[in-house]
Amino acid sequence: MEFNRRNFLKFVAGGLGGTLLSPLPWKLIDDIAIWTQNWAWVPVPERGKFSYIKTVCTLCPGACGIQVRKVGSRAVKIEGRSEYPVNQGAICPLGMAGLQTLYNEGIRWKAPMKRVGPRGSEKWKEISWDEALDTLTTRIKGLRDKGVPEELAAIDGNQSRSTMALLIKRLLSSIGSPNYLRMPQEEDTHTMVNFLMQGINGPLAFDLENTDFILSFGCGLLDGWGFPGSMLSVWRHWISDEQKKHKTHVVQVDPRASNTASKADIWLAPFPGTEAALALGIAHVIIKEKLYSKEFIENHCFGFYDWFDEKGVEHKGFSGIVLGKYSPANVEIITGIKRRVIIEVARKFASAHAPIALAGRGKGTFPGSLYEFMAVYALNALKGRINTKGGTLITDDVPLAPWAEVEYDSVANNGLTKERLDRAGTSQYPFTRSLIHKFTEAINGNQSSPVDTLLLCSANPVYTIPDNQSFIQALAKIPFIVSLSPFMDETSMMADMILPDHSHLEKMIDIVRPTGIQYPLYALSQPVVKPLYSTRHSGDVIISLAKRIGGSVAGSFQWANFEEAVKERVSGLYDAGKSKVSWEDITKNGYWYTPSHSFGEWTDIFKTPSRKFEFFSTEIELALKAYSKGLRPVGAYALEGKSFDDTLLDLGIRSKGDEVYMPHYEELKSSGDKNQYPxxxxxxxxxxxxxxxxxxxxxxxxxxxxxxxxxxxxxxxxxxxxxxxxxxxxxxxxxxxxxxxxxxxxxxxxxxxxxxxxxxxxxxxxxxxxxxxxxxxxxxxxxxxxxxxxxxxxxxxxxxxxxxxxx
Amino acid sequence: MEADAKKPGRLKMDGWIFFLVGLIAALIVGWMVFPLLLYSEKSQPLIFSHASHGPESDAGLDCEECHFFYEDGTFSGIPGIKKCMECHEDPESPLSENSEEVKLFTDYVGTKKEIPWLVYARQPDCVYFPHIAHVKMAEIECKVCHGDFATRKVPPTYKLNRLTRYSIDIWGRNIAGYKKNTWDTMKMDDCADCHKRKGKENNNACFVCHK
Amino acid sequence: MKKEENSKGNRYGMVIDLDKCTGCGLCTIACASENNISVLYDESDKTRNIAWLQISMVTNGKEFPETEVVYIPRPCMQCDNPPCVPVCPATATRKDPNTGIISQIYTRCIGCRYCMAACPYHARAFNWFDPLFPEGMDRYLSPEVSPRMRGVVEKCTFCHHRLMRAKSKAYAEGRRDLKENEYIPACVEACPTKAITFGDLNNSEHTISQLIKSPHAFRLLERLGTKPKVYYMSTKNWLKRMADNYLTGEFK
The missing domain is CATH 2.40.40.20 (Barwin-like endoglucanases)
Incomplete structure (x- = not known):
């Protein structure tokens, strides 16, 4: 028997036949088909039990209720909570994409870091939390030993009323530094308006849900203004089918066909920066046609009509100035808005049932112009919309329990007598709490930096502040910068040490009276997932830092951790509402609030020196005169006339006379020349x-x-x-x-x-x-x-x- | 050689032997060697006895005790270690003298690690299978698809298909795909046939079972 | 034509009120987040990126300050007469007789992109690259939707898995029928101004069946005969005129 070609072919034929009679080819085809679908690099999401965790989004101070869908221990989707009082189901794009801030490894710090290369070289070495905290403690102790605690500064982006912000401010005070800086925001200007015209130290609130006419001077209501989740839910209410009978009319002042301008009933486009003139033009029509609320103006306002002071000097009232200077014809020249339109809008505003005039710009991330905001707010006063349903509201504070007083030792007391570097709150900037660009100037204007150590918390000023290049220059001079950011952002890239915070879904954090919300509400978030990395809650970091510094600083921080500090404040809420609540209730719901608003009498609510709504702001008068006095020796200062006007020019005020104490239009000169920069x-x-x-x-x-x-x-x-x-x-x-x-x-x-x-x-x-x-x-x-x-x-x-x- | 070639009968026989050798070898390869090559055997992390947990046993647990539906209608599947710990809570007082229970305590309960069970019925990621529609609404018994697991003392050997990375139980333990019992194979055709048999042909629309 | 009526089963459809849509983009983001949609580093490459729901921006063409911007969210139109289905050589895309939803089975798709060529609404996207969920972002992937692989086409499914989710819940409660709004896609749920209404077009009790009778309701490229189940609403005539290719003077 020979295994020749012929027999080989027979063998092959037999083999082939046998193979075809076996399951091998069919099974192999099937398996290979499945194999082609299994790409190792295509992720297969792990299965698990589905659950929802209810919490609050703290990516901005809007405090929207969110529910996070989880599979096993992973968070897979963020949705709005329809039963949450702030946003009623609506959230903003950032909040919706929040999981990408949690899980994106490419943007998160995973452990404390020490810079090893030159600044900005992005060369880092991982260090232990002990080492990180020790380094910072030694630094701060050194400043205190040298008697210069004010050389520690902090820039804080947390909501001003939140426990986080309070802790950071407390840390600086107990150490002895006045240089606690906040990131600028629109609420600052609203708060100033509230103080100057109503005597109340707190944010303004608007009852947007019940208004039927919105006159928005640039607020991007649909472009992310202030508190997008709650704003969008209010807009939904305005345009809902049930609301059709008494639909809310929107007039949008905007130099561009923004989303808001496009959806508004009327779009007005004045030249940017002339919004105050437009507001006063509208005020002119309302006053001239006697469309204002007589009851409110005559009984509860100061400075509307001409008046005499105690020396018998006559002062011009708001009405006189507005009637004299801001006729629709004049305003048309200033703003470019046709007088016919100004009159039409004024009449519509005046005849609406519950109109609100709202000052703001874009998202409201930055402060506005004070006189402009006052001019817009004055429209609300003209119609008596102050503290009424569907108007502006003067709300109570959230009744949180106060902490024990800060303990100060002699070093701290001495440090706190030093002037703030940004000069906010001094006679030059009496109403402003924080001025980050002046802080920048103070550092850049000095040979050596007056700040030795800078703490950054929930802020990225290198990216977000206007003229950030000057700020970067200032940072380069500061010897030691510590960032508490959870993200590898621009500012932490300039830092020397990173003490990374948890991301918003990994920690408990609170927001007190979310921006713009019309009732006192306390929002408290819950950790949704366990911390992914070796990060630490910044609140805990501040507390343990204080404990390491010791002495009176440690004495001011008696809590074991952040949660205890929150709990102590929250204890004030347990009995404050209609029904008793517990810590568990508040953590479970994520909020505490009193929904019904008590509309106090107009006679009681204003805390201005005149106890009335002030068109003529006594506080501004006192401040400007005090500033003028402070400049010159006793007896040589002027409180009116040319010399006084020159003093005002220092402050950027170009108007003269009584107008400077009242809402008015200031033409803001740009720093660039019009011919060179057209x-x-x-x-x-x-x-x-x-x-x-x-x-x-x-x-x-x-x-x-x-x-x-x-x-x-x-x-x-x-x-x-x-x-x-x-x-x-x-x-x-x-x-x-x-x-x-x-x-x-x-x-x-x-x-x-x-x-x-x-x-x-x-x-x-x-x-x-x-x-x-x-x-x-x-x-x-x-x-x-x-x-x-x-x-x-x-x-x-x-x-x-x-x-x-x-x- | 030439002389041999001239013998007519032998010539025929000689050639066909090669054919037969090829045929038989191929059949052996196809039916016996191929399955050995295709599958690798894996053992479950623990030898879990359904028999000693189930309704008939001393433990007397109902199937639903461990394999239950959540409120949202999703199926819990294989229970996690937490469920085991409801009974096997204390290593000091084991419930049996079984070495597997010792392993449960030392390897999983002690270290709080989930048990990496090998799932015989695991389907590709693109498959959506709602247990509730079948078990509760259509009242199909577990064993119709899974076989009679409840009385098993020892779990069957897990055989992993080296190519597809799925269990042998999807194609079926019979390499030819021969199906005697309803639970023998778990391919798409099995789902489709059953839907058809039960007059639910509309449920053979792609998206009913695919995601 | 009888097949299209689909009178027995459900016929899920959507009405998007363009007067209410504010262009915030939440529908797109909710969709991406719900459906495990991958993200390119360069999402501005609109020929390569993937979005099941894209938003178009149109203006009335008037000069400043008469300009008006309108946004048109565009999911898959889930046509009753889908042009994409008959062209698929792999039977990877079908119209579901139970729901009227056009299914897409990724493991079956061979990536020929005939369906993309056939779809007049550009509702489909092709995976030119492996799905990108880099550095930890695969941790938010939902097991309810299977991630796609390179070389297949994907598209809006009306969040079909949410229908299954709703059904499972109903079954758990011992029901077979779903209530109105028990099943809604992620975009509908996310829309902060409630511009999108979703429901069963075959169910006269659902709000949507009333809405589509409105004189303000229209569909995109209606005259192609694709019979989309996604309707739009607007009181603006200039916008309605944009919805199809009308000759001068032909519209109204």
Missing amino acids: LLFLPIEFINLASGWIGSPPFLNKTLFDHQLTKDDLFVEVNPKTASQYRLAEGSRAILQSSKGELSVRIHLFDGAMPGVIFVPFGLGHTAYDKYLKGKGVNPNEIIDPIEDPLSGQPVWWNTRVKVIKA
């Missing part, structure tokens, strides 16, 4: 692009249009007419140049943009974070050349002028 550079904000200290999560990139961002190019909105003047076409590349620097952008032609203005979105142009964010677009803050707002001293960020160079 165009106005106006940063704008989108609701679907996070522009605060937390970087925009990747999901939000999906919602950007390619006429907003293409690859790494940011598009700025320009009116086609303006563009054609500069021979710019859709997509042209251009350089925007201000006195501070330049940005490289591309042009998007947008009919809805006001001619002569270039609109640039905030939120892109990050130089830190991960590949999803870093290097995409440009940051408007880099070329903003802020001037100081008269009286408040806050940086004016919407008034920079630029020129366009076609690239």
Whole structure:
């Protein structure tokens, strides 16, 4: 028998036949088909028990109720809580994408870090929590030993009333430093208005749910203003089908066809910066046509009519000044709004059942102009909308229990007598609590930095503050910077040591009276997942730091941890409401509040010196005169006349006479020359692009249009007419140049943009974070050349002028 | 050689032997060697006896005690270590003299680690199977798909398909895919056939079982 | 045509009130987060990125300050007469007779993209790359939706898994029928102004069956005969005119 070719073929044929008679080929085909579907790098989500954890979103001070869907121990989806009083189911894009801030490893610090390369080189070494806290303790103790505790400063972005903010402020006080700085925000200006016109030290509140006419002077109600979740739910209420009979009318003042302007019933586009004049023009019509609330004006207001002071000197009243200076014809010249429209809007506002005039800009991330906000608020007073249903509200504070007094030793007492570096609260800036740009100036203006150690908490000023380049310069001079940020943001990249916080879903944190909410509400979040990394709650870090410093500092922090500090405050709520509640109730619900508002009598609510609503602000009068006195030796100062007016110029106030104590229109001069820089550079904000200290999560990139961002190019909105003047076409590349620097952008032609203005979105142009964010677009803050707002001293960020160079 | 080749009968036989050898070898490879190569055997982390836990045993647990529906209608599947610890709580007082229980205490209860059970019925990720629609609404018994696990003393050997990475029980333990009992195979066709048999042909729309 | 009526089963549909839509983008984000949608580093590449629900921005074309912006959220239209289904050579996409929803089975898809070419609404997206959930972000993936692999087409499913979720819950409570709004897609739930209404078009008691009778209701590219189950509403005539390719003077 020979195994020849012929037999070999037979063998093969037999083999083939046998194979076909066996399951092998069929089974193999099936298995291979399945095998092709198993790609090891395609994730297979782990299964587990589904559950919902109810908590509160603390990514902004809006405090929306959220529920987090979990599978096993993983969080997989964030949804709004429909039973939560603040937002009733609505949340904002950032809140919805919150899991990407939790789980994105590329943006989170995983353990305490020490810088090992030069600053900004992003070379880090992991250190233990003990080492980190020891280093900081030694540093602070050293400052106290040298008797210069004021060389410790902190920049805090937590909500001002929250326990976190209180703890940080307390730490600085007990150590002996007055240099506790807060990130600037719109609420600061509203709080000043509340103090100057109503004598109340606290944020303004608006009963938006019950209003039927909104006159918004630039608030991007649908563009993420203030408290997006709650704002959107209010908007839903305004336009709901049940509401159709008494629909809420919206008048939006906006230089651009924003989402809000497009959805508003009337869109007014005055020249940016002239909103106060428009408000006063509307006031003119209301006063002239006697459409104001006589009952409120005559009995509960001070400074509306002309009046005599105790010396017998006659003072002009608000009505006289408005009637004299702000006729619709004059206002048309200032604002560009037709007089016919001004009269129409004024009449509509005056005839509405429950109108509200609202001052603000964009998302409300930055402070506004004080006199402008006062002018807008005055409209509410004209119609007697103060503390009424569907009007502005004067609300009680949340009845939290106070902590024990801070203990001060001699070092602390001595340190606290030093003037704040930013001079906020001094006679020059009497009503402002914090001025971060003056802090920057103080450091940059000194040979050696007056700050030795800087703590940063929930803030990313390197990215978010206007004219951030000056701030970066200042940081370079500060010897030791410690960031408590959970994220690898721009500011922590400039730090020397990182003490990373948990992300918002890993910790308990509170928000006291969320921004703009109309009733006293206390919001408390719950940890949804166990901390993923070796991070620590910043509250616990502050407390353990104080304990390590010891002495009276430790004495001021008697709590074992953050939760205990919160618990002590919350204990004030147990018996404060209608029914008794427990700690468990509050942690379970995530909130405590008293929904019904007690509308006090107008005779009792105002805490101004006159005990009335003040069109003529006594506080401003006292402050300006005190400032003038402080400048010159006794006897040589002036309280009126030319010398006094010159003093006011120091403060940026150009008006004269009684007007300076009242809401009025101040023309803000831009720092750039109009001939050299012919165009106005106006940063704008989108609701679907996070522009605060937390970087925009990747999901939000999906919602950007390619006429907003293409690859790494940011598009700025320009009116086609303006563009054609500069021979710019859709997509042209251009350089925007201000006195501070330049940005490289591309042009998007947008009919809805006001001619002569270039609109640039905030939120892109990050130089830190991960590949999803870093290097995409440009940051408007880099070329903003802020001037100081008269009286408040806050940086004016919407008034920079630029020129366009076609690239 | 030439002489041999001229013998007619032998010539035929000679050639066909090669054919037969090829045929038989292929059949052996296809039916016996191939399954050995295709599957790797794995042992369960613990030898769990359903028989000593089930309704008939001393423990006398109902199936639903461990394999229950959550309020939202999702199926709990195999219980976690927490469930085991409801009874096996104290290592000092074991419930039996079984070495597997010792292992449970030392390896899992003590270290709070979940037991990495090998799941015979694990389907690909693209498959959605609601137990509640079948067990509660259609009143199909567990064993119709899973076989009679409740009385097993020792879990069957887990055989992993090296290619697909799924258990042998999906295709079935018979390499030919021959099916005697309803629970022998768990392929898509089995689902579809059953739907058809029960007059639920609409449930063979793709999205009913795919996600 | 009888098949399209689908009178026996449910016919899930959607009405999007464009006058109420504020363009916040939450629907897109809720969708991405619900359905394990991958994110490219460069999401501005609209020919490569994946979104089951895209938002278009249109303006009335008037000059400043008469300009008005309107946003049009576009999920899969779930056509009653879907152009994508008959072209699929792999039977990977079908119309579900129970729900009217167009299914897409990723493990069956061969990636030929005929369906994308056939779809006049650009509702489908192709996975040009492996799904990207880098550095820890795979931890938020939901097991209710299977992540896709490179080389397959994916699209909006009306959150079909939420229908299954609702059914399981109903079964647990001993019910077979779903109440109105018991099953809604993630985008509908997320819409902060309640611009989207969802329901069964075959059920006359559902709000949606009334809404589609409104004179303000319209569909996109209606004259192609695709019979979308996604309706839009607006009182603006200029917007309605944009919804289809009308000749000059042809509209109204």
